[in-house]
Amino acid sequence: MYENVQVLLTLFMYLAFFGWVGWRRGTIREGAVLVTALLSWWLLQNRSGIFVAIANLAAKVVAALRAGVTERSLGGAVEAVGGTADVITPDVTGVFVFGLWAALVVLIYIVTNNFIGSGNPDGWSIILGMANGLVLGAIMLPRLLAPLVPDLDTGDLISSIGVLGLFSGSVDILRDGVYTLWELIEPQSPMVILMLITLLLVLAATSLKGGRSAGAED
C-alpha cells in the first residue's frame, strides 16, 4: 500500500523539478521544447524510413567523396558508393532514431536558451515544464531501466509505453496514490478536509491584487 505513496511522491518531485525548470526558462522556451520534442518523436516514429535513408545516403556520399579524393575518378567514386554498405541497418534503426531525437531535444534546449528571452514566468511555464518532464520521461525512462533492472523486458516497455502511455500511467499513479493517501488520513479526514478548504480559500484570497472595499453593487 505504501509503495503507491512512494511512487506518488517520486512523481510529484519529478514534476516539481520540471515545473521549476519551466518557471526558470519561461513559457515560450518550454513551449518550443514541447512542440519540438513531440513533433520530432512522432515524425521519427512514423517516418523513420526517410531519416534512415537520408543518413545512409549521406554516409555513401561521404564515402564517394573520399573515393573521389583518393582515386580522382568518377568511376571509382560510383564504385565506392555502390560498394558502401548501409550505415543504419535495421538493427540499429532504433538507436539511430532515439539518438537523433535526443540530439534535437538538446539542440532545442540550447537554441531556446540562447536566442529566446525567458519572459515573465507564469503558471503556463510551470505547466509546460511539467509536460516536458512527462514527455521526456515517457521516452527516456524505459531506456534507463534496461541497465538498472536487468530482468525487466525493457524492449516491450519501450515499444508499449509511449507518450500517451506515460500520461495515462501518471493519472493512474495519481489516482492510486491519492486513494492510498486517503486511506492513511481517513481517521483524521475532517481535519485534513478543513485544512484543504482553508488553504484553498487563503490561497485564493491572497492571490487577489489591489482589493477594494466590500459591499459593491453587482
Added chain:
Amino acid sequence: MQPVEYLFLILGGFIALISMARGYAKDLGNTLIFMVAIFLLSFLDPQIERGLNIVGQTLFGINTLDTNWGRQIMALAFIGVFISIVFASYAGRTFEYGGTQAPPPQGTLLNLAIGLLNGYLVSGTVWYYLDKYDYPLPEFQPPLSAFATSLIPFLPENIFPTPVFWMLPVALLILLKVRG
C-alpha cells in the same frame, strides 16, 4: 427512485459554472456567506426544528416529524432559508472580496476550485436536508444507490464533527479582508 446523486452533481456543476463565469474575486464573498449560512443553520438546527414542531402542534395538532408532509415542510423550510441566503448573496448589494484575479492558468484553476467548492456547498446542503428528512419529496424516494450512500458522509453538514469547523476558514477570510 431517481438517481438523486446525478441531480445534485448537475446542480453543483451548474453553480460551479456560474462561479467560473463570475470569477473567484467575486465568488469568494459568496463562499464566505454559504459557509456562514451552513454554520448558522446547523448550529441552530435543533431550535429551528423545535420551533417548527411547536407551530405544527399548535396549528395542526401533530408532531411535524411523524408525517411525510410535515417532513416535507421541515425540509423545504431549511432548504428555502438556505436558498434565500444563496440568492441574496448573488443579488443586489453583495459581499465582494474585491481585487484583481491572478492571470491564467492560476486564475482559471482558482476559478474552477472555488466554483466547485461553491457548487459542493450549495448542492450538498440541499441534499443534506432532503436526506435528513428521509427524502419527503415524491420525486426522490429511498433506497439510494451505493454511490449516493457513499457520498452522504461527505455532505457539508456531515463532514465535520461540529459546524463550528466552518467558521475557521470564514474567520481567516475576514481577517485577510480586514488586513487588506
